[in-house]
Amino acid sequence: MTPDMSTQAHAAAMYARDLTCRSLGIGLDKVAPGRATLSMRVTETMVNGHGIAHGGYLFLLADAAFAYACNSYGPVTVAQSAEVTFLQPAAVGDELVAVAVERAKYGRNGIYDVTVRHGGGRVIAEFRGHSVTLAGTRGPTPS
Amino acid sequence: MTPDMSTQAHAAAMYARDLTCRSLGIGLDKVAPGRATLSMRVTETMVNGHGIAHGGYLFLLADAAFAYACNSYGPVTVAQSAEVTFLQPAAVGDELVAVAVERAKYGRNGIYDVTVRHGGGRVIAEFRGHSVTLAGTRGPTPS
């Protein structure tokens, strides 16, 4: 599973357009076919009404890792559904790392598992995403 | 299901601390016991690498509505897990409305369904969240 040049170039082009990741400071650490690693620091505006990291941002980080993993083959692929479990809370200042790994591919569908960990190692969230590759799209950018 | 003063006051106090919702311009339109309606405008920094609204933000809006609905009774309640299905893409400028409704309550657990609609009415996402009320917490703020 060695990423080639086109996998990297494709991911970089997608990241350049990805204003969500760029505006939140989410870094694209690594991409390989069917895999991606992204990281995010929990900032002060990411807390919820209980003072802990908002589950929405934990999901967003996992979902972003899922997106880079399922788009790593080239054709435009989107999330159809996803499930997340929150194991432990995260706090402001925590550095989180999301690792997405492809679990299954069948027809135009895929299943990806993403684990979000605190930099120190403990698991914050487990995510499973279901992707679908759009019919008729073969290039790296949507028409 | 008429919201009383304390439901409103409790939600307002929670919203005052909710920097995620406030910084993203997510509005708290309505709260009642077991229900909440929130709204969000998709901004230019909410797009993903395909140029459409990032699924992470669609989830975040639904998750926020879920949080206000499951905390409407007072005791601190957190999300344990959630599932989301994306039906149609949303675009920059779209006004989205998330309506959360309690589906079941059993012991310290609850199930909430959230539908995210485009202002015009079409469904963007369907979300189901599982909550757990923290043991020993009765007040509006976690210790």
Next chain:
Amino acid sequence: MTPDMSTQAHAAAMYARDLTCRSLGIGLDKVAPGRATLSMRVTETMVNGHGIAHGGYLFLLADAAFAYACNSYGPVTVAQSAEVTFLQPAAVGDELVAVAVERAKYGRNGIYDVTVRHGGGRVIAEFRGHSVTLAGTRGPTPS
């Protein structure tokens, strides 16, 4: 949402071939467009290693209700994925009723919610199923 003759005839034909439901004594109580009600009595061979009704059979009942609801329009439709939450255990002799209701339909996809209740009214399980209608199939039987 008044079921017409063809909805009933179609469901009856499907039920005639449905050896799972027939061998388990699952009854097809009601079918209407996008909806179905099925019932099952928990028998002595439906217990798990803890002596309570096996979650597999609770899911199966909900899944069967989902199948009749999503096939109520005619074209062959299958389950793509499903999520179930177990709220309370069921015991041998319990009469369970599953009510499936369509939540959303978009393109060839559908979302159905199923609630499994004890005859007495308490909720045993909440289920959400995602269906897909097979392309090119218009008749009541798969080719």
Next chain:
Amino acid sequence: MTPDMSTQAHAAAMYARDLTCRSLGIGLDKVAPGRATLSMRVTETMVNGHGIAHGGYLFLLADAAFAYACNSYGPVTVAQSAEVTFLQPAAVGDELVAVAVERAKYGRNGIYDVTVRHGGGRVIAEFRGHSVTLAGTRGPTPS
């Protein structure tokens, strides 16, 4: 992760009471701490109205594997929720194998992934289960 005598003895005692698995011919092939492998042959009464293996039985097999994996440590543990995706249909006569592996453990909760494969190797279903260990139960049998 070497199973010791008590893991085996505990699983055997649970299987002796598990009338669902025994009546359906589901075999308990292997159990180790946090893991279990079970197998099932699709029989003629396991088909649905479309003539293929009922999704309910595919779920049931995965759920059973999940149960043996999450109970492998001793304390009574039950399923709280589960999600299943159906990748390919199975037919009468197919020999299916479900392998359950623990993904995460936190407090009294656990997450287990189960893959159901056709004997020939192709994946039939992917399942993720969430377990909870009942408070105050330490022995191998529920009170």
